[in-house]
């Protein structure tokens with residue numbers, strides 16, 4: 001055992017419920033956020049660095065985290081984006097040929113508070129029954145009243161705009177400059193593997209800050225437009241919705257993933273809502289209604305598109321459905337060059353069943 005006397009720690013939920021654990025390593029501190037859980041058995045490094053998780057305390061349902069270490073290339077952004085980590089067993093030792101460091105060091109470099117030895121099954125059951133809520137994890141186990149007061153000040157995820165916290169400040173480029181196609185991507189929290197997927201398909205990408213105008217994107221003279229994944233509630237993202245409206249008005253090729261999908265729905269006047277619990281994992285079943293085929297998908301979202309409004313909308317068609325709860329998993333605009341999915345065809349982590357969606361977008365561009 002590497003650490004003999006680790007600090008006691010707690011998970012305090014907004015409704016006052018407490019779960020107990022111990023700090024990972026020599027960590028001490030306090031972290032606030034909305035508590036959520038991911039059911040993936042692998043892919044922790046990609047998950048921790050996915051900008052869509054900004055402001056969230058992550059519970060890993062897999063009982064062992066850290067056992068295969070980390071690798072500098074397996075990141076979805078340049079830093080850890082989750083607000084804190086809650087696990088059952090934290091592996092200080094790791095084993096994998098391609099690992100170059102331990103998860104403990106990776107968390108330390110990113111200054112992330114993690115707690116372990118929590119009964120994560122009980123905690124996840126509790127969240128599943130009572131819904132997503134704010135929480136605090138802390139080693140200040142003797143200051144519960146103080147923590148409760150601070151926790152009460154943490155903003156609710158509903159109505160929260162978070163893209164500005166993770167988006168690039170300046171435009172940047174990705175891929176080969178002399179590639180055949182050009183895509184303008186609006187970064188409302190973009191994952192690197194989306195950029196890698198485009199670059200692999202002979203695309204040069206210019207990535208724009210979350211509050212860019214359509215004219216900024218248009219000036220790149222792109223063949224297609226992309227709206228990324230990202231954190232927070234899509235509703236306050238009015239600038240991104242304006243960009244989507246302008247692209248749709250001109251019938252230019254448009255593809256949206258996750259937060260981008262929600263922004264496209266909102267741009268069409270279809271509302272979004274906060275789910276009782278989000279979908280976060282790498283084995284979510286989705287049915288492609290057009291082909292009848294099933295896809296096992298990577299998911300990470302806490303909001304969803306209003307199904308009834310989407311069904312009734314004269315210009316929209318639901319193309320994909322989540323088979324666990326029949327929520328909207330994909331949308332297309334009738335007679336427009338625009339489609340989007342609520343899940344993650346770029347995977348990372350997760351299965352590659354849905355990577356055909358990138359090809360579909362490239363086909364739309366070529367047409």
Ligand SMILES: NC(=O)CC[C@H](N)C(=O)O
Pocket residue numbers: 052228229230231232233234257258259260278300301302303304
């Ligand atoms: N991965 C994402 O883009 C998530 C979108 C949005 N923040 C949600 O939680 O639903």
